[in-house]
Amino acid sequence: MIRAHVIVRPRKSIFDPQGDAVCRAIQHLGVSAVKQAHVGKCIELELEGDNIDQARSQLETICQDLLSNPVIEDYVLTLQPADKK
Amino acid sequence: MRWAVIQFPGSNCDQDVFHVLKNVLAQEVDYVWHKDSSLNGADAIVVPGGFSYGDYLRCGAIARFSPIMSAVKEAAAQGRTVLGICNGFQILCEAGLLPGVLVRNASLHFRCETIPVRVEHPGSLFTSQYQAGQVLRLPIAHGEGHYVADEATLDALFQNKQVLFTYCDARGRTTSEANPNGSQRNIAGITNEAGNVLGLMPHPERASEKILGSSDGLGLFASILANRKTALAA
Numbered sequence: 001m002i003r004a005h006v007i008v009r010p011r012k013s014i015f016d017p018q019g020d021a022v023c024r025a026i027q028h029l030g031v032s033a034v035k036q037a038h039v040g041k042c043i044e045l046e047l048e049g050d051n052i053d054q055a056r057s058q059l060e061t062i063c064q065d066l067l068s069n070p071v072i073e074d075y076v077l078t079l080q081p082a083d084k085k
Numbered sequence: 086m087r088w089a090v091i092q093f094p095g096s097n098c099d100q101d102v103f104h105v106l107k108n109v110l111a112q113e114v115d116y117v118w119h120k121d122s123s124l125n126g127a128d129a130i131v132v133p134g135g136f137s138y139g140d141y142l143r144c145g146a147i148a149r150f151s152p153i154m155s156a157v158k159e160a161a162a163q164g165r166t167v168l169g170i171c172n173g174f175q176i177l178c179e180a181g182l183l184p185g186v187l188v189r190n191a192s193l194h195f196r197c198e199t200i201p202v203r204v205e206h207p208g209s210l211f212t213s214q215y216q217a218g219q220v221l222r223l224p225i226a227h228g229e230g231h232y233v234a235d236e237a238t239l240d241a242l243f244q245n246k247q248v249l250f251t252y253c254d255a256r257g258r259t260t261s262e263a264n265p266n267g268s269q270r271n272i273a274g275i276t277n278e279a280g281n282v283l284g285l286m287p288h289p290e291r292a293s294e295k296i297l298g299s300s301d302g303l304g305l306f307a308s309i310l311a312n313r314k315t316a317l318a319a
Contacts, residue, residue, distance in 0.1 A: 017190070066146060071186045
């Protein structure tokens with residue numbers, strides 16, 4: 001079994017109003033050292049099989065076509081073998 | 086003229102569009118379920134507003150993979166008319182039929198109100214019944230209507246007259262105060278390069294009868310019909 005993590009983040013060049021609101025809320029709570037926040041998504045996937053390279057190439061396509069929109073987002077895909085539950 | 090109104094799980098403006106086309110404009114119109122693969126020979130396709138797939142992941146991100154979208158893409162490539170309203174605009178962007186993407190409103194607020202919208206070009210398939218610079222009163226209802234594209238794309242959209250509608254104040258000025266969602270350059274609606282696919286955030290179908298407070302949206306549907314008549318006569 002393989003476990004995959006996809007982190008999708010707004011691109012730095014795109015204004016992220018959620019991140020901005022979170023940053024201001026943190027500062028309001030007294031942690032003024034926080035100067036920036038970016039809100040993205042974490043998507044966890046579990047795959048059958050143990051061929052990491054094959055899984056990676058399949059998931060790269062899914063990340064680009066479905067899980068992120070390259071116009072506004074970047075993603076990081078990591079895969080690791082996992083024991084069956 | 087034969088119309089198809091696509092229904093996704095979570096569409097909620099499909100019946101409004103259907104009503105305007107059938108009862109106000111006396112058109113032939115069918116609902117088409119998103120799992121269907123045929124548009125029944127429709128001349129024009131409407132991708133209506135709503136919250137397809139609950140807006141999961143990103144607005145329109147899952148709907149773009151619905152079986153019917155292959156037929157919509159094919160119809161667009163053949164030059165048939167495709168109109169995406171609100172969530173429909175988001176779906177057309179995700180599907181790559183229109184450039185750019187719609188993200189969370191800069192204010193983070195869901196905006197539901199009737200606002201002034203300026204007609205940029207009356208020469209298009211969708212705006213021939215309007216005047217240049219005409220200020221329409223159209224309803225918006227969205228949380229993700231903030232249009233984003235890179236600078237080169239934005240320049241090209243304006244140069245090619247693909248920007249048909251912009252947010253403006255009551256006097257037609259496209260100020261930042263009149264921008265309800267932070268859209269770049271106050272963009273409210275754009276076409277593809279060929280001009281046969283339009284996406285817009287305002288709801289013309291909710292402003293097509295006087296009893297609803299504005300019939301300014303009817304001109305958009307009337308423009309499509311007028312264009313069809315001209316094309317058939319030629």
